[in-house]
Amino acid sequence: MAETIQYKCPCCGGRLEFDSGLQKMKCPYCDTTFDVETLEGYDDALKQDAADDMHWDAAQQPWDDVQMGVYTCKSCGGELVCDESTAATACPFCGNPIVLTGRLSGDLKPDYVIPFKLDKKAAEAALRNHMKGKRLLPNLFRSENRISEVKGVYVPFWLFDADADAHIRYHATRIRTWSDRDYDYTETQHYAILRSGDLSFTHVPVDGSSRMPNDLMESIEPFDFSSAVDFQTAYLSGYLADRYDVNADDSIGRANERVKKSTESVFASTVVGYHTVVPESTSVRLANGRVHYALYPVWLLNTVWNGKTFSFAMNGQTGKFVGDLPVDKGKKWRWFGLVSGIAAAAAYGLVCLWQLLH
Known part of the structure; x- marks a missing residue:
């Protein structure tokens, strides 16, 4: 055993x-x-x-x-x-x-754990709040909704630290237009813009569970690592917990993708004053890479309606809540018709106004 x-x-x-x-x-x-x-x-x-x-020497069937x-x-x-x-x-x-x-x-x-800050009742309340203001939500789903499963899970995350040396080249343009009595003119100026710099990344998270979709886990970020503590098993009592089944080496690609996107976003924010900006070459080199293993708190909720399961997730530290809701097709088409009618009425009004003025 x-x-x-x-x-x-x-x-x-x-x-x-x-x-x-x-x-x-x-x-x-x-x-x-x-x-x-x-x-x-x-x-x-x-x-x-x-x-x-007190075991007997009996043959056992393999797993x-x-x-x-x-x-x-x-x-x-x-x-x-x-x-x-x-x-x-x-x-x-x-x-x-x-x-x-x-x-x-x-x-x-694990090296670290972020303890749960929010309890089960908070997760259930977050689901109810998530349904508020949803015009296309079926009425029966709202009134008859029953949460079939709520569970607090410590999800395994790999945390990547690294220093990045980045070089990005952009192709940018500035466009000027003017007219005279005979012609319309357009002048386009082309620029090669270079950006280089060093950035440091700490605790870039990649979930280490194949059972947790990356997009779902990233949707409830960020987690505040300042609340992390050294791991002790006592924090897990009363909750579910997964250990990683995707190792650190297999998570590096995802970490690199996140680091590169963040680097490109930071550098792009410095290229201003142009009409168009297109990155042509990106080079990101990492050094001093380090990896930590941590458990992060997540509430998972499932509810069944019309034979279909709808899943939701909530950050057990911050309360950030995500999840898809069903759409009432009848309401959808009525809402589309209402919006189309308003748009048509507005267009008709503009036409009438134009005719009056001319």
Whole structure:
């Protein structure tokens, strides 16, 4: 059996969970709270716990290509089967939060974690607020909407630091027009513009989970790294957590793409006073590259309507919320007709006004 860890309240024996509001570990049964730092030594003690070794020498069937693991809940004795990317979960039998410590040791141990600042109620309220003012949202979706799943997940992120030496060449134009009694004139001046400079990037994030779409995770950025703390497993109690299944080397391409786009955006903002600006050559060279591994807090919400699942995500630190909503086709066409009618009426009014003036 693989190793698990659960935090027990020394007062009543209940399970301890990380409370995002208090920023402390709290027992939901006796309301006793503990600073996370006080559990640092408790981590080491829990890892020394050993289970009975009473196995029979019986043949075991091999696992499939997808590596799974069997874990024993220390509260009820139930067995959990988890895939290789699960680092924290809850027992399906008794509901106790479980941290799979073997998934977070050695090279798999994160350097940092940003603790949850917002709780489940905040995520549910954010979804309701997300639906406000949406004219094309079906009425039944708004009134009958039931959230089928809300889960707080620590998502693995690779954080890239680097110094960039960049050189970009632009082709720009300035255009001047004038007229005389006979002709209209256009003068176009062409410029080759060079920009060079050094930039430093810190904590450029790339999510390390293949189960999390890059565009979804980037949509809820930024995360404020100033709130990051050294990793301790206690922060994971009461939440789900994935360990990375996309390694740092495979994430470099995405990090380079983000660094290059940011560099181009910064340099382009300095090229002003021209009618057109087109980048012709870009060279970005990186040095002093460093990589860190961190867990970032994300609330994931799913709701089902008309047999279709709609997924949403919220930054568990800042509250930034994203997600697609269904569109009522009837409302869509009525709204399109209303807008078209207003535009037609305005055009007719202008025509009438022109006729009156002429």
